[in-house]
Amino acid sequence: MDSGDSGRIRSLVRSATSDIVAASADPRRDIGAERSKSTFSSENLAAFMNGGSEALAKRRRLIAMMQRRPWGDKSQMAFRSREEEHIAGLEGAIGIFELMKNESLSIKDAAEMRTLLFQPGGFELHIGMFIPSILSQGTEEQQAAWLPLCMDLKLIGTYAQTELGHGTFLRGLETVAVYDPVTEQFVVHSPTLTATKWWPGGLGKTCTHAILMARLVTKGKDYGPHAFVVQLRDMATHLPLDGVEVGDIGPKMGYNGVDNGFLRFDHVPVPRDAMLMRYSRVLPDGTYVPPPRENSKASYATMVYVRATIVRDAGDFLGRAATIATRYTSVRRQSSPDAVTGRELQILDYENVYETLVPIVVKSYALKFMGKNMMAMYDGFVKARDRGDFSALPELHALSSGLKAVCTDVASVGIEACRRTCGGQGYSVLSGLPTIYTSYVQNVTWEGDNNVMYLQMARALVKQRLAQGTKANGSGNGISSAAAADWRRPEAVDEALEAVEGYLAEGAIAKLRALSGASPGAGSDPSSVPVEGDAWNQSTMDLVQLATCRCRRVVFDAFVQEVAKAAASPEVEAASRAALEEVCTLFGLLCLRESGADLLESRHVSPDQYRDIKMAFKQSCKQLRSNAVALVDAFGYEDYLLNSAIGRADGNIYEDLLRRAKSSPFNRTETGPGWDSGVLKDLLVGGGVARQASKL
Numbered sequence: 001m002d003s004g005d006s007g008r009i010r011s012l013v014r015s016a017t018s019d020i021v022a023a024s025a026d027p028r029r030d031i032g033a034e035r036s037k038s039t040f041s042s043e044n045l046a047a048f049m050n051g052g053s054e055a056l057a058k059r060r061r062l063i064a065m066m067q068r069r070p071w072g073d074k075s076q077m078a079f080r081s082r083e084e085e086h087i088a089g090l091e092g093a094i095g096i097f098e099l100m101k102n103e104s105l106s107i108k109d110a111a112e113m114r115t116l117l118f119q120p121g122g123f124e125l126h127i128g129m130f131i132p133s134i135l136s137q138g139t140e141e142q143q144a145a146w147l148p149l150c151m152d153l154k155l156i157g158t159y160a161q162t163e164l165g166h167g168t169f170l171r172g173l174e175t176v177a178v179y180d181p182v183t184e185q186f187v188v189h190s191p192t193l194t195a196t197k198w199w200p201g202g203l204g205k206t207c208t209h210a211i212l213m214a215r216l217v218t219k220g221k222d223y224g225p226h227a228f229v230v231q232l233r234d235m236a237t238h239l240p241l242d243g244v245e246v247g248d249i250g251p252k253m254g255y256n257g258v259d260n261g262f263l264r265f266d267h268v269p270v271p272r273d274a275m276l277m278r279y280s281r282v283l284p285d286g287t288y289v290p291p292p293r294e295n296s297k298a299s300y301a302t303m304v305y306v307r308a309t310i311v312r313d314a315g316d317f318l319g320r321a322a323t324i325a326t327r328y329t330s331v332r333r334q335s336s337p338d339a340v341t342g343r344e345l346q347i348l349d350y351e352n353v354y355e356t357l358v359p360i361v362v363k364s365y366a367l368k369f370m371g372k373n374m375m376a377m378y379d380g381f382v383k384a385r386d387r388g389d390f391s392a393l394p395e396l397h398a399l400s401s402g403l404k405a406v407c408t409d410v411a412s413v414g415i416e417a418c419r420r421t422c423g424g425q426g427y428s429v430l431s432g433l434p435t436i437y438t439s440y441v442q443n444v445t446w447e448g449d450n451n452v453m454y455l456q457m458a459r460a461l462v463k464q465r466l467a468q469g470t471k472a473n474g475s476g477n478g479i480s481s482a483a484a485a486d487w488r489r490p491e492a493v494d495e496a497l498e499a500v501e502g503y504l505a506e507g508a509i510a511k512l513r514a515l516s517g518a519s520p521g522a523g524s525d526p527s528s529v530p531v532e533g534d535a536w537n538q539s540t541m542d543l544v545q546l547a548t549c550r551c552r553r554v555v556f557d558a559f560v561q562e563v564a565k566a567a568a569s570p571e572v573e574a575a576s577r578a579a580l581e582e583v584c585t586l587f588g589l590l591c592l593r594e595s596g597a598d599l600l601e602s603r604h605v606s607p608d609q610y611r612d613i614k615m616a617f618k619q620s621c622k623q624l625r626s627n628a629v630a631l632v633d634a635f636g637y638e639d640y641l642l643n644s645a646i647g648r649a650d651g652n653i654y655e656d657l658l659r660r661a662k663s664s665p666f667n668r669t670e671t672g673p674g675w676d677s678g679v680l681k682d683l684l685v686g687g688g689v690a691r692q693a694s695k696l
Helices: 003-023 027-037 042-049 051-069 081-102 106-115 124-137 138-151 300-331 352-388 394-423 423-427 433-438 449-467 484-488 488-518 539-566 574-594 596-601 607-625 628-633 653-662 680-687
Strands: 157-160 176-180 185-189 209-218 222-231 244-248 260-264 268-271
Touching: 027 300, 027 423, 027 628, 042 051, 042 574, 042 628, 051 081, 051 106, 081 106, 124 138, 124 157, 124 209, 124 222, 124 300, 185 209, 185 222, 185 300, 222 268, 222 574, 300 352, 300 394, 300 433, 300 628, 352 394, 352 539, 352 574, 352 607, 352 628, 394 423, 394 449, 423 433, 433 574, 449 488, 449 539, 484 488, 484 574, 484 607, 488 539, 488 574, 488 596, 574 596, 574 607, 596 607, 607 628
Parallel strands: 157 209, 176 209
Antiparallel strands: 176 185, 185 268, 209 222, 244 260
């Protein structure tokens, strides 16, 4: 094409596209306009949400340190193979340990960097369960022997509990550790196929040691599962030791940088002091010394810790997804142009979109506050435990079980809703949303399947209510006197949720009594209500509903407490407090709306009152729409953490999508792997697919 034709053609196209160009919107301006509408300073609220402005500044300094290291480069993260993911996870974990040592950083700083890198690998359970188990269940001598090796990465551990045949049901584990007083050793063995350990992270190809949960047998008696530190691999060759069969279980839905593994033992001897003996122990002659009665469940402490961290992290993962989706839908435009501006409507302005995303943002706040509260409860237990006081453990175990289930269910459902709200771009790994979902959704099943976790909470609630021997407060007291405006008050919400809990508890207990064949005259006799067996198994839907209601109340109460802390803090500006109070109000209305059927069935509210609740919910969603971007900005997530082309803080989504797509290994050559391998070339140059005579 000569220069004259080129100029003419460009002019022709420019004339034809002038209206399109004039009507196009710059997403960077859109995101700026969203922030200008907010009623509060997102920076001020972010400081409250993240422990102060200095904590945010330190996180940015950590990011800068990480970005200077090769292992901190995220540019190719979306395009890695499974093997590359695994190696990147190892390099990142080792790099963070080295930074911690060389830069005199704290363990808290290292944990922050792991979160920021978001590249799971073979060290996850070394940090998350192996070390905590030794800390909580090891003697002082065992801690002195093992912890320095752990912290210097001279060994790498995992936590091997789940088996092919049993997971959450700890008493059903089949791996045995049989004590031999002649050699003063335990013999570890997998007596059945279903005794094969299955799922432990890092077990496949990374770990050298494991905290092994096995049934302790000594002097012919089975004392149930206990924890043992067992070496699996030779420290010089990394080959499995004699009698140990270990490997990777294969690819998963996500989280594939982690080498989840299988493990079997064939009469493997381990020393007596491999047993973690802080609370119970086996003497050289094989005598079993049990823990004192008051701390007989001390071994549950590690599980409680892990479940507490899962509760803590739920709001973080949901908040990431909510941030990406809210920013994207605030700059993505769709449908018929506006008559005045000529521009298409922002997706977030559609009622169905903001009534989906704003509640998810609100739930993110609620889960974050619940996580903070949960860790405070666990830290309180640890201080009491170190004084020999285990009295809080049963309640904490039940609560952490129920909250683990509720929080992970809310987060996993919410993350997927965020992804779907982003349309086609939500399906792209470049959005960051599929990675968040597939790296999180396993939480609903690991460390206790949620169905079982709800029932553990329900069992504790039933026992507690039977012990009280009275009706639940608010149960059967008739229609609430609350007016339309009252449903915005925390007291009205809590009263309604308490009434629903009482109604559900009485219904579940009545059903258990009826199914167990208890006589009508049994009254409040606790022994007339089974907490296991057939009657229990036929009542699980009612019991899950009860546990969910109690957990909903606990989460709401934690939110109210955090709002009170914000109100009392001189660092939190009045506008930030007002915004947080409205978020709490919407969460309360959301709790009521999600309990609607039970509120109506229990006759705590009338149909007219429930319509008031739904109307208040819609009004609150609409009110918070203008603050949506500011509310997710207040989570304080940096672009480095989100690693999302469509969730960028500056709104420059389309340019970043194209840039990242061009960097794909698929685009290294203009012709592509199909042609370069010869497959397409042979087809197209060779004249297509040749017809062949039928052999039939």
